[in-house]
Amino acid sequence: MKILTIVGARPNFMKVAPLHRAFLAQSTIESKIVHTGQHYDARMSDVFFNQLELPKPDYYLGVASGSPTQQTAEIMTKFEVVIQAEQPDWVVVVGDVTSTLACALVAVRMGVRVAHVEAGLRSGDRKMPEEINRILTDNLADLLFVTEQAGLDNLHREGIPDEKIKFVGNVMIDSLAHYRPKANELGTVGRLQLTHGEYILVTMHRPSNVDMPDGLRAIVQIVTEAAMHNTVLFPMHPRTSANLIQFGLMDQLTVIPNVRLMEPQGYLEFLNLMEFALAVVTDSGGIQEETTYLQVPCLTFRDSTERPSTVTLGTNILLANLNPFTVATELASIRKGSRKKGQVPPLWDGATAERIATCLIFD
Template sequence: MKVLSIVGARPNFMKVAPLHRAFSKFSDIESKIVHTGQHYDAKMSDVFFNQLELPKPDYFLGVGGGSHTQQTAKIMVEFEQVMLAEKPDIVLVVGDVNSTIACAMVAVKEHVPVVHVEAGLRSNDRGMPEEINRIMTDCISDHLFVTEQAGMANLKRESIPDEKVHFVGNVMIDSLVYYRSKASQLELLKELNLDRKSYVLVTMHRPSNVDDAEGLKNILAIVKDTSEHKHVLFPVHPRTLKNMETFGLLDDLKTLSNVTLLEPQGYLEFLYLMENAALIITDSGGIQEETTYLKVPCITFRASTERPVTVELGTNYLLSDLNPESVKELVSEILGGKSKKGQIPPLWDGHAAERIVEILRNKYAK
C-alpha cells in the first residue's frame, strides 16, 4: 500500500507527523510525503520537519503564494506530475488549506482514493476560504476521519454515506501527547525571566483581523490592556508584523511595557509556552484544540468556530469581534479565577493516527 500524504501549511505538519510514524511501523506500507510549499518560510516550515522528526519530503512542489485560485491551480498542475510518477494507492490530505482541496481533486480525477483527516468540521461561514475547502474535500473523499461529534452530525446532514465516515479522534492531539514531555524540558521561561502562569500568550494572524488598520489598532489595545494584568508574550506572525509596519503601528507595539515580542516559534517552543500560560488570546483554529487538551483558558476571535467541542466541553471562549472592552472584561474574569475547567473530548487520547492506519490497512493493504 503506497500512501502520499500532503502537507502545505504549518498546521498540516503536526497532523501528518503521527500518521507517517504510524504508517512506518508496517513493512507493507510505503509512506511518502509531498510538501506543496503553499506556506514556505524556514521559521514556519523547516523547523517543523526537524522538530516533528519528519523525513525530508519526497517531493517539494514549491508553489509559493498567489491568490487562492492561482495557488490551487499551481498545486494541481504540479501534483498531477507526482501522481503520474508515483501511482499511489491512497492520497491522504489533512485540514482545510488550499493544498488539501487541490490534491484531493487531482487524486479523484486520477481515480485514486482520497482520505481526509479532520473531516466534517464546519464554521457555517462560507466567507472563509477554509470552509469552502472543507465542504468540497469532504464531498469527494472516500474516507472521512472525524475529530469530534459535531463533525459526524455535519456529514450526516450533508448526506455523506455512513460507511465512509469514521470517528477516530484528533491527530493534532497525537502530536501534542507525543511531544509534550520533550517540550517540557525546554528552558524558555528561564531565558525570558518569567514564571509558570505569570503571562498571557497572544497570537494573531487571520486576514480578517490583521489586514486593516482598525483591526490592528484593536489588537494593540487588547495587548496593552492585558499587559496591565500580566506580562504578555506575543510571537508575531510575519503577516501581522508586515501590516503593523505598513499602518505605522509597529513602533507603538514595540514600546508597550510588560510586553515581549517574539519571532514565530517552533512547535516544541510554542507547545511549552501554551502549557505554561495563564491564558491564551488567539484567532487560530488548532490552538483552540490544544488549549482544550492542556486545560488552559483560551479566547478566540472568530465569528464562529468549526471546532464547537472546544467551547462546549473545553476551555475555549469565542468572541465575534476584536472589541477591546469585551476582551478586557473577559480577561479580568478569567485571570480572576472564574475560567472554565474544561474536559478533554472523547478519543483525544494520542492514538487517533493508529486507528486511522488500522482502518486503511484493513481496506487497502495488498
C-alpha cells in the same frame, strides 16, 4: 500499499507527523510525504519538519506565493506529475488549507482514493476560504476521519454515506501528547524567565483580524490593556507583522511595557509557552484544540468556530469581535480564578493516527 500524505501549511505538519509514524510502523504501508511549499517561509515550515522529526519530503513542489487560486492551479499541475510517477493507493490530505483541496482534486480526477483527516468541521461562514476547502474536500473524499461529534453531525446532515465516515479522534492531539515531554525539556518558559501561569500568550493572523487598520488597532489596545497586569508574549505571524508595519502601528506595540514581540516560534517552543500561560488570546483553529487538551483558558476571536467541542466541552471562549473591553473583562475573571473548567473530548487520547492506519489497511 502506497500512501502519499500532503503537507503545505504549518497546521498540517503537526497532523502529518503522527500519521507518518503510524504508517511506518505498518509493514504493509509505504509512506511518502509531499510538501507543496504553500508556506514558503522557513520560520513557518522548515523548523516544524525538524522538530517533529519528519524526514525530508519525498517531493517538494515549491509552489510560489500568490492568491489561493494561483496556488491551487500550481499545486494541481505539479502534483499531477507526482501521482503519475508514484501511482499511490491513497492520497491522505489533512485540515483545510489550499493544498488540501488542490491535491484531493487531482487524486480524484486520476482515480486515486482520498482520505481526509479532520473531516466534517464546519464554521458556517463561507467567507472563510477554509470553509470552502472543507466542504469540497469532504465531498470528494472516499474516507472521512472525524475528530469530534459535531463533525459526524455535519457529515450526516450533508448526506455523506455512513460507510465513508470514521470517528477516530484528533491527530493534532497525538502530536501534542507525543512531544509535550520534549517541549518541557526544552524549557522555553524558563529560558525566557517567565513565571508559570502569570503571562498571556497572543497570536493573531487571520485576514479578517489583521488585514485592516481597525482590527490591528483593536489588537494593539487589547495587548496594551493586558500588559497592565501581565507580561504579554506576542509571536508574530509574518502577515500580522507586515500589516502592522504597513499601517504604521508597529511602533505603538514596541513601546508598551511588559510586551515581548517575538518571531514565529517553533512547535516545541510554542507548546511549552502555551501549556504554562495564564491564558491564550488567538484567532487560530488548532490552538483552540490544544488549549482544551492542556486545560488552558483560550479566548478566540472568531464569529464562529468549526471546533465547537472546544467551547461546549473545553476551555475555549468564542468572542465575536475584537472588542478590547470584552477581552479585559474575560482576562480579569481568569486572573481572579474564575476560569472556565473544561474536559478533553472523546478519543483525544494520542492514538488517533494508529486508528487511521488500521482503517486504511482494512478498507
